[in-house]
Amino acid sequence: xxxxHDMGGMDGFGKVVPETSEPPFHAAWEGxxxxxxxxxxYAGALQIDLMRSAQERLPPQVYLTSSYYQRWELxxxxxxxxxxxxxAEELAAGHAxxxxxxxxxxxxxxxxxxxxTRGSFFRQAQAPVRFKPGDRVRARNMHxxxxxxxxxxxxxHVGIIERxxxxxxxxxxxxxxxxxxxxxxxxxxxxxxELWGPDADxxxxxxxxxxxxxxxxx
Amino acid sequence: MSxxxxxxxLSEMQLRVRALETxxxxxxxxxxxxxxxxxxxxxxxxxxxxxxxxxARAWSDPVFKRALLDDGSKAVRSMGHxxxxxxxxxxxxxxxxxxxxxVCTLCSCYPWDVLGLPPVWYKxxxxxxxxxxxxxGVLADFGVRLPQEMQIRVWDSTAETRFxxxxxxxxxxxGFSQERLAQLVTxxxxxxxxxxxxxxxxx
Numbered sequence: 001x002x003x004x005h006d007m008g009g010m011d012g013f014g015k016v017v018p019e020t021s022e023p024p025f026h027a028a029w030e031g032x033x034x035x036x037x038x039x040x041x042y043a044g045a046l047q048i049d050l051m052r053s054a055q056e057r058l059p060p061q062v063y064l065t066s067s068y069y070q071r072w073e074l075x076x077x078x079x080x081x082x083x084x085x086x087x088a089e090e091l092a093a094g095h096a097x098x099x100x101x102x103x104x105x106x107x108x109x110x111x112x113x114x115x116x117t118r119g120s121f122f123r124q125a126q127a128p129v130r131f132k133p134g135d136r137v138r139a140r141n142m143h144x145x146x147x148x149x150x151x152x153x154x155x156x157h158v159g160i161i162e163r164x165x166x167x168x169x170x171x172x173x174x175x176x177x178x179x180x181x182x183x184x185x186x187x188x189x190x191x192x193x194e195l196w197g198p199d200a201d202x203x204x205x206x207x208x209x210x211x212x213x214x215x216x217x218x
Numbered sequence: 219m220s221x222x223x224x225x226x227x228l229s230e231m232q233l234r235v236r237a238l239e240t241x242x243x244x245x246x247x248x249x250x251x252x253x254x255x256x257x258x259x260x261x262x263x264x265x266x267x268x269x270x271x272x273x274a275r276a277w278s279d280p281v282f283k284r285a286l287l288d289d290g291s292k293a294v295r296s297m298g299h300x301x302x303x304x305x306x307x308x309x310x311x312x313x314x315x316x317x318x319x320x321v322c323t324l325c326s327c328y329p330w331d332v333l334g335l336p337p338v339w340y341k342x343x344x345x346x347x348x349x350x351x352x353x354x355g356v357l358a359d360f361g362v363r364l365p366q367e368m369q370i371r372v373w374d375s376t377a378e379t380r381f382x383x384x385x386x387x388x389x390x391x392x393g394f395s396q397e398r399l400a401q402l403v404t405x406x407x408x409x410x411x412x413x414x415x416x417x418x419x420x421x
Binding site for chain 1: 231232233234235236237238239240241242244245246247248249251252253254255256257259260261264303304305306308321323324325326330331334335337338339341342343344345346347348349350351353354356359360366367368369370371372373374375376377378379406411
């Protein structure tokens with residue numbers, strides 16, 4: 001969706017202000033939110049693209065005024081309710097009123113190797129690879145109303161395939177409950193002048209990692 | 219944009235998170251002690267020192283460096299237990315002609331396995347919006363000025379690939395041990411918003 005989260009190239013947010021001596025967490029609840037996300041992900045109840053999709057659907061004013069872990073918390077709540085893991089009444093009460101649904105597995109303290117290792121997104125290819133390094137491609141002009149990982153600032157622009165990363169689970173499908181729908185993934189590199197116009201700095205190139213359905217030959 | 223300064227919102231979040239955690243625990247979905255261990259790991263064990271060791275080894279060992287650039291995940295895994303890196307780590311090399319910088323414009327994807335928790339600035343709207351359009355301006359915010367003819371490559375982490383910048387080894391470090399070299403490797407130089415320290419900046 002064309003949401004506020006897709007902010008590459010927007011102006012007006014000001015300077016980057018690095019914090020000195022930044023603590024791991026700024027409040028204890030932030031760590032709990034991280035732990036909840038890891039636990040539900042391990043349980044098979046909260047894939048990363050469901051987390052992203054829920055954040056993207058936050059009202060823009062909420063998105064912009066919430067901290068990173070606040071957005072995570074809101075996204076977990078929304079997924080918990082939408083997936084029927086708990087209801088709003090239970091979250092408001094702070095107690096379960098009905099039994100839980102069976103989940104695939106449960107993360108426990110003795111399984112930290114699993115909790116700290118990212119899962120693989122490689123999937124079995126469903127079709128031959130279409131592009132090879134050096135090919136010219138155009139990022140499609142597409143505006144799905146649901147989750148996608150093709151940022152607006154490259155849509156319609158021509159770039160070069162630089163790398164091929166194998167076949168991966170396709171976020172657009174995962175976030176809409178259509179399964180993994182595996183797709184080939186490529187690094188596509190664009191000249192800044194192609195993206196931002198002839199006045200852009202000629203020494204700058206920008207790449208995105210784009211799934212094959214995002215691309216067409218150019 | 220942070221709301222951390224507002225005490226009332228902070229306590230509201232504490233209550234809200236506690237309610238969520240309690241419900242999910244009572245439902246049998248999560249084990250609170252697993253949360254404790256995850257938090258402890260990110261507070262104490264998983265951090266940019268892991269990436270720094272990877273970089274220092276690449277600076278010292280050309281065979282490892284080649285393997286790292288060919289397959290980042292595989293090469294980092296070969297270093298052993300300290301780096302439980304997942305698939306899809308891509309290491310990109312800075313050269314005298316090319317500077318790499320990593321961003322995630324759509325959310326805040328970051329190589330947690332090798333750098334630990336992402337800093338607030340990396341997740342902030344100013345960085346995410348500007349890095350792809352005005353990387354030299356962003357570098358200036360970090361006090362970094364590159365030669366005007368230096369090529370800049372910005373990697374937007376739009377899939378599950380994760381990027382780590384291999385910075386250039388500072389001059390004046392001949393004969394340094396990997397341990398000593400690792401002290402020169404900052405988190406920001408592995409994101410591309412900084413450069414390694416000079417040897418005279420560390421003891």
